[in-house]
Each structure stands twice: as structure tokens, then as C-alpha cells.
Amino acid sequence: MEILWSSLQSTAGSILLPLILAAIAALYFIWKRTDSSAGGFFNHSTSTLAMYSKDLTQMAAEGKLDPVIGREEEIERVIQVLSRRTKNNPVLVGKAGIGKTAIAEGLAQAIINKKVPSDLLHKRVLSLDLASLVAGTKYRGEFEQRLKRIMDEIIAAKRNIILFIDEIHSLAEAGGAEGAVDADDILKPALARGDLQVIGATTAKEYKEFIQKDVTLDRRLHPILIDEPTKNETVDILRGIKRKYEQFHQVHITDEAILAAVHLAAEHIKDKSFPDKAIDLMDEAAAKVSIEEVDHESAKDWPQVGVAEIQSVMQEWESDKIN
Template sequence: MLHDTSGLSGTLSSAGIDLLYARDWAETRMEGAVKSKGTPTEPEPSVAADDVLKEARRLSVRFPKSSDTSENAALLAALCRPGLAFTKDQLQTFPLTEKMVLEMFGTAVEESGKAANGSAKPGKTGSVLATYCTDKTAQAEAGKLDPILGRDKEVRQMVEILGRRTTPNVVLLGEPGVGKSALVEGFALNIAQGNVPERLKGARVFELDIGALVAGASYKGETEDRLKKIIKEVQQYPNAILFIDEVHVLMDPQGSAGKGLADILKPELARGGLTVVAATTNEEYRKYMERDDAFARRFGVVRIEEPDPDMAARMLEAILPNYQKHHKLGIENAAIIGAVELAKRYVKDRCLPASAVGLMDQTMSAVRLLMDTSGSELEKLEKELDGLTGANQQGGVDLAKELDWFELRMGRSLSPILLAMLEEGKKEESSGYPASRDPQGPYCAVSRPLPMRSGRRSTTRMW
């Protein structure tokens, strides 16, 4: 019930439920359950399972019949009722209650049906949107999105187009990595904070997951049916925006989605019954969208250029606190500038700022891993080296050959960052700790003592 295939995970996640913990909780209870011995030819449900199924059938009337996930939601609600599958004490540590499930799935779809009359509460998502879309506004309200900087011109252009009376649709054009998706996330963050014109206040931004849309289609036309349901549900909201990243996938006749999906969007865009923000690259736009004039003329174009290195560095500074919080590391401004310069020089498949963000994120992750594991790794290597030295003293060991093999394995197993630190440590032992570096100052590398080895003498230094 808690996995993506059930259709419930999207709504649960948007409501702030920790799905990883809930799944671990359920798996732990399943592992601890008493397994029946033997393999019966006709397995029968246990008394508890039968009670859960009966309660789920009784609760099914509380969920809309039109919902594809009503049965799963009813079953989840029954599992959350104390005394059926689990005791009251066991369910105290489970992050869901029967009442919460009824409110999220029984009420959410009903309220989305009221949205056509303008009485729905923002933030409530029905089953189809929860399965195939992500509520970016809900993520912004939960503090899960990064702010944007240096894109005021592009945001203004996008808001101007969205304010049109006719064809209020936007297509964002830019090379991979310039921040098309980030621009939409920043726009959703502005909506959540109320920093938008009156017409857009209370709007919801739903991002279409094209992969989920086409995955698992069991009959011809099922993907088209799914998209029609999504459009219908989005239209029930008084002020909803559908974000379609990589929109050219819907227009590629050789692609997994097929060209028919774009044809479904055309009449809705022509009537003005659907507001869409699309994103694609310049090449894909010329290859697919420009050739389909009936589709392309429904969109206003916003071009996003790659920022210069100075602006890219400031963009990284704006989102840096979220990465520092995630990795639990500090980072110097010089490292940000270095990430931008190295990304611009060596990363060719993506533009700034995404290339620099990816480089900074991976480096901080590597340092975090280094801090968490370096002590035990070095201790293990020191013990192995001591064993080689002892074996050599007893004779019968080709020490030079074994040390070459040891050095080769050490170079492959240890982090390149740690190897560089070890090498620098050897050079500094003769001159002492460098006076130019403040041991107490912030640094993105290691912020706790690491054992350093030089010959038979062991030292400790702070980097």
C-alpha cells in the first residue's frame, strides 16, 4: 500500500508522511510475523486478514467510486484500525491513522470535484494527479525547493505570458543545465510565498511525470486515457498550471509516448481550458515543436541563457545553505568559485549553473563519506601494514612485492581526497603545520582529526 504502484504514495508524500520510515515499519512487522509451516495447496487468509478485508469493504463507501485508488485507500485505512492487523501499541509508532487516510483520500478527491465551482481548498490532490504528477507548490510550502537568483527577467516574462487572456502558455527554451526546471520551482516558491500578481495567488503547479505516465501501459491507448484524466482533474482546480518538462517527448512519433499525446493537448490549449508551462532544448524545439505550428503557436517563448561565471557563483551561494544542511558541512566561497571554473572548463554535457551545482554536490558528498569512513579505513590499512612488516621480520615474504600490491589496493579503495591529504601530510611533517591555514576556520573538507601515517610514526592533524 505504501509503494508507488499503489497510487497512494504521491498524496502521502505531499502530506508530509515519511514513506521510507512507514515502509521500514511495515517490513519489520512482516518479518516478525509468524509464517505458516508447509505449503498448502489452497492457502486461506488468516482470521486477521479476513477481518481487514471485511473492514476495507465496509470502508470503501467512504471513498469516491471514480477513483482508481479507492480500494487501496480503503485497505490502508483498515490496516490502520487498531485491533485488526495490528495492536494499538504497535500502531502508535506508525505515522498514519485511519482518520488521516480517510481525510487524505476520502475527502481529497471529493474536494477536487468541487474545484470546478471554485470551492476546493488549494493543496488537495486527487488520485490521478498524485500518481502521475508532483505538486511543486506543496513542495515549496514544505520548504523542499531551492530559491532562484539572477532570473528576474525570465520570471517576469513567464508571469506576463501566464497573465494573457488567450494562450497563457509558456515554453522555456535553453540548453541542458541552464535551469529551466529550477525556474519553475522558483516560480512555485514565489507562489507559496505570495510574491506573485493577484491573478496567480493561490495557483497550483503540477509537474507531469512522463516516465510514470507511459510506464506499465497494458493496452493500446491507455497512456492517452491517463493524460485525459490528468487534464480533467487539473481543470477542476480554479488556477492550476501543468508543467511538462521535456515536452518534445510527447511529440516524438518514435518515442515511448507517441505523438498522440500532443494531439490531446492541442484542443485544450486552443480553448484556453488548460494552462501549460513546457520546457525543452533549442534543438528539440526546432526539431519537433516548430514543425507543428498548431501546437507551437499556443505558447509564448521564454529563452533562458547560460549565466556568466560570476552570476553562476552567486546562484550557488543562494542555494548553498540547503546543501550545507544536507551534507552537514561548511564550504568556503573559494570552493564555490572553483566549482564554477572547473565545471565551465571540464563539464561539456551541461551548462552553468547545473554543472557547477552537480560538481559541488558530489564533492561535498565525497567529503561527507570521507569523514564518516576514513578513520576505520585507515585503521584497517595500518593493521594490514603492521602484519606485512611482522611477516617480513619472520622471513618468507617478498616485502617489496607485497608493498606494491598493498599500495595498488590502497589507491583504489581510498578516496582521492584522502590520498591527497595523506601525501600532503608527508610533505608537511618536516616543516610542521602550515601557518597560513586556520585549523578552527571553516573548510569544506575534513573537520575532525584524521590519523596520518609516515613510516613507523603516527601523527594526527586537523584539516
Template sequence: VQGDVPEGLKKKRIVALDLGAMVAGAKYRGEFEERLKAALKEIVDAQGEIIVFLDEMHTVVGAGAAEGAMDAGNMLKPLLARGELHLIGATTLDEYRKHIEKDAALERRFQPVLIEEPSVEDTISILRGLKEKYEVHHGVRITDPAVIAAATLSARYITDRRLPDKAIDLIDEAAARLRTEIDSKPQELDVVDRQIMQLEIEREALKKEKDKASKERLAKLEGELADLKEHSAQLTGRWQNEKQAISALREVKGQIEQTRLEIERAERKSDLETAARLRYGSLRELETRLAEAEKHLKELQAGGLLLKEEVDPEEIAAIVGRWTGIPVSRLLEGEMQKLLRMEQALHQRVVGQEDAVRVVSNAVRRARAGLQDPNRPIGSFIFLGPTGVGKTELARTLADFLFDDERAMIRIDMSEYQEKHTVSRLIGAPPGYVGYDEGGQLTEAVRRRPY
């Protein structure tokens, strides 16, 4: 679009080929081949001007294959061999090994390009580029510390997904949650309105009573209701004003985004007059309006805010907490302060055992400071001693200190594993045996809560 491509790729079109739509409804033999052949003929006739993109590339192997029919892979091979078809495929390593590597003739038509997972630093750069689009879409502001928190916390605590996908989802969910809160009644106002409803129900019940105590309570209740209704009216007014200010802010941001797109479009067409008029006229005016809208919102929220309009690290940590079950407060507490008071925290429950507590604390501190080999465990300890001296208690206390929950540990009773065959209960049965799909007591527990 911007012309920022090598000369050989200029004017090329990228077209996604939807194999699922081609296979859908193909009832008779040859129907799928006819559809695919027609699409491929159009691509070949374009004489290299079309680059085909195939998502889930492994579906090509066997797609449309029925009794006596050809599959899509075999139909693509001649075109790929002659260089008439330029094809980009995307698939996972597992699917590539499982489907494409088995078909050697198809595999050698392609040059594999491994796309590595980006680092945390690269993810932060990606998020900074995407941030503005999410701000305009959700109508909230995303702070830079929130972007950094999304990349670092997702890399550390969400182990079953990849960057930058999981970090983008964190930002998206946190912004969507904040937008929902802005559109909903604030909690403070909701509590007051519920109290009013409760007291009104009580008032209606007291009106039916004739005794003196009930009449006194009714008079007192009327006073409470009047105060609460006044407070509710004030809060409602503040809420509506803040909501309108945030909506105005969102509208201006949307207009700025639209103006920037128009400037880019004009610059691509070399319409410099329009680009200059938009950049130095409309855009500057909108930026002034944005500054005024932000100032107005700050003035409204000076006496305490009912609505929050910016995503900060606390919001991100709350989402991570919901996804993984890790307590939010622990994520945001300064790591240094937390580790410096580790011995005192452990000694609150474990009396004595100075050496054991010190060794465990030092191991955890070493790992957190990054002085330890990342490919080795934080620590492996054998607590030896007679019954009742605090071996299990120290393990429980350590789990409580690190995860705010003493049950956050996997307890294995080794008396259950005396027989040779019982080890399969620990790590799962080998392929071909009963229970292979179920996993072991240890492996399943670690997979579900890897942190």
C-alpha cells in the same frame, strides 16, 4: 508559499503531468486516451487554478499513438486553443527542433522562452544560496573560496556540461567525499594499524624459530609493537573525539536549519509571537551552541587535525582533476608565477631556439591575460627547420609545461593523408558513409580531452 508572486498567480497550483505513467500498462486502444482525458477534465474543471508542468515536452508528440489512436499532442491542442489549459513545457533546443517545430499547429500554441546558461558570476550567487542546504545535508562546512573555485574551474575545464549544474555537482561530490573521509578511518591511523598487523604476523612466525638472531629480532619487534600500539591508541582517541565534535556540530546546524524553517512558516501564517520566540529565543541559543561546538573542535584540532570538516578550493580542484585528468597542482598554482617562468621551463629541455620559445611563450601569456580574441586559437605555429633541431621536442615540452604530460598532444603524420579521400579519417566520414558514427582521429581526440 511566501505570497511573493503577481496577483494573477496567487492560489494557483502547479501540477506535473507524468505521461510515462499514463502510457505504462495501457494495453488496449483507447485506454491511454481515457486516462489522459480524465486528467485533463479535472484540470479544466479547476477553471484555470491548475498550471500543468510537462518535463521532456517533446514526448507529447507521439505519446500513446498506436494504430488508429490519438497521441497526447493532438488531445492537448483543442484545450490549448480554447485557453482552458495552462501548460509549461521544458525541453532542449535540439528536441524542440526535432519534434515540436515539425508540428506547426502545436508549436503556435506555445510561446518559446529561451533559458540561457548563467554566467560564472550568477553561478557563484546561486551556489551561495544553495551552500547552506548542502552543508546541513553532508554535515561539513563549505568555504566561500570553494564556491568560487567550483564555478570558475567548472566553467573553464568541464566543457561538455552546463552551469550551474556542473558547479553544483562539484560542490556536492566534494562535500560527499569529505563526509565519507570523516566516517572512515583516517589514513594516518590506517597506516599504523596495518604496520601493527604486519608486525604481529612476523612475530607469530618468529616465535616458531629457535636461533639467536630470531630471538633478538623477536625482542626488538615486541618493543616496536608496543610503541605502535600506544601511538594507535592515541590516534584512535583523537579520531573519536574529533568525530564526536563534528557530529555535534552537524546536529546543531540541522537544528538551526529546522528552526529557521519554522520561523518562515510562522511568519507566513502571521503568527508573529511564535516567530519572535523562535528567532530571539531558540535560534540565539542554538547559534551560541554552534559557536561553542566550533571552538571545541578547533581546540581538539590545535595539535594537528586527523579529520577535515571544511570543503576548500583544493578539494574542488581534486574533483575537477578526477573528472578531467588535469593535474590538481597545476590548477592551483598562481597563473602569473607559472607564466613568468615559462621560458626557463621550456629551455630546460629545448637548448637554443630562443626566438621560437619566446614567440610560443608570448602567445600563451597573451591568451591567459585575456588580451587575445577569445574566438581565435591561442596560437598557430609552423616550426620549420632540418631534422633534429628540436621542433617536435618543443611541442612535447610545451604540452608537458601546460598539462604535466608530454603525451597531452595530438600527433598527426601528414604522410598518411596524401590521398584526397583520406581526409575523412581526420574529421570523420560524412552522413551516409561507412564509419559516420565513429568520428575522426582528430575530432574524437579533441572531444575526449578538450582542454
């Protein structure tokens, strides 16, 4: 019996040990790829870039990003500009709320799904949190020092990072302490050398006011005009993302509710753009239903968000308007 047990242990060991070693090797490879694809510098406890950015490619890999609906042409255009030899830094130009950030997220998803050219396959799309980067920098040069550290880390990444900068025009205003170096002056040398590749987002007004006037910066960037989605396109967008909102709020959103959200947003909200204003309406209606009816054991018991709930939130918004 003891001989049999020893034999079994030996056999199990000979089978399990290689499997365990293979699993450890695979985990190490995944960790190294996550780390080295950001240039090998990503010590999250000390990295300035990690502190002031979020990794859209990692979020895409983990399924944390919403589906990007109806922006295939724009994403393809971004990929095309990124693949140029020169002036390969696209800037998404359009009204606030039309989904410029979603296009950057769509690029991250395309990279994860291997639907990009080979030159982009190992890139990581990092979204810079400009507001946090600026926050608390009241003394001369503080903001610039943070930005320089970020530039150093990106350069160390050996061109494996694409930096998404929402409201990129703000860099011309950021810092601003007397005697400090302009933030965009820190970026220009890295852009010129090709050490830094960015995707910017801004409005047409700010592009003309802050970027076009700076000839050196403008020649490194390429604007891509982004149109506001139509009502029908917005309906498709809401249909595409509703599952994420249903899971978050634990509700069922009817198709009639989606149609009502788009219609009422178009009729009553003139100072915002599609798809944001319709998404906001759907989101708050789902939140309203969710907090009124809680503790559902299974998805089939989730409450329903219909036209009445959309109308109710719209009425609340109307009463909240500031004259």
C-alpha cells in the same frame, strides 16, 4: 474546595473550548485550501494527477525548494506570459542544465510569497513526471488513457492549476502505439479552451523539430529563450543554494570551494551547462567529505569542503570519462 475546582474547570472549559474549535476550524480551512485549490478532486489515493506529478507550490510552502538565484527577469517574463489573454502558455527554451526547472520553481515560490498578480495567487504549479507517465504503457492507448484522466482532473480544478512539463517535446513522441491518438492532440483542445495552462521546457532543437512544425500547438504556446548563466552568475547561484547542501551533507562549503567548482567545471566539462555542472561538482565533493567524516554532534563540528576536495572529485570525474 470542590466548588472552587468546579469553578476552575468551568472557566478553563469556557476558555479552551473556543480555542480548540478555532484550531480545528483553521486546520480544516488549510486542508480544504490545499485540496480545493487543486480543484477539490485531489483524493491522493485515486488521483492520476497526484500519482504522476509533484506540487511545486506545496513544496515551496514547506521550504523544500532551493532558492532561485539570478532568474528574476525570467520569472517575471513567465508571469507576464501567463497573464496574457491568449497564447498564455510559456515554453522555456534553452540548453539542458541551465536551470529551466528552477524558473518554474521560482514561480511557485513567488505564488507562495504573494509576489504575483491576483489572477495567479490561487494557482498551483504541478510538475508532470512524464517519464513515470509513459513507463509501463506498452499496449495501445494506455498512455493516452492516463493523460486523458489527468486532463479531466485538471479541467475539474477550474483553471487553478498550471502544469509544468519538462521536455514538453516528448509529448509528440510519447505513447506511439499504432493507432493511438497523439499525446499533444489530447492537450490541444484543453489549451484552446483555456481549461489547461502549461509551462513547457525544451531545447531550441526540439522546439523547432516537434513544436514549431505543429501549427495548431505552436499557436497556443509562447517561447521564452533562456540563456546559460555566466561564470559570475553561477558563483552567485552556488552561494545562494550552498546552505541547502551544507545542511543535507552536514558540511561547511567554503567560498573558495565554490569558486573552484565553477572554474574547474568551466575548464574541464564541455558537454554540460552552467549551473548544473558546477552544482554537481559541489554536491559530490560535499558527499565525499560527509561520508568520510561522520557523527558530528553540532554544526560547528561539521567538516569543511575546500578547494582540495573539489579538485579531488574533478580528478575522479576525469578518470570516469568514457572515450
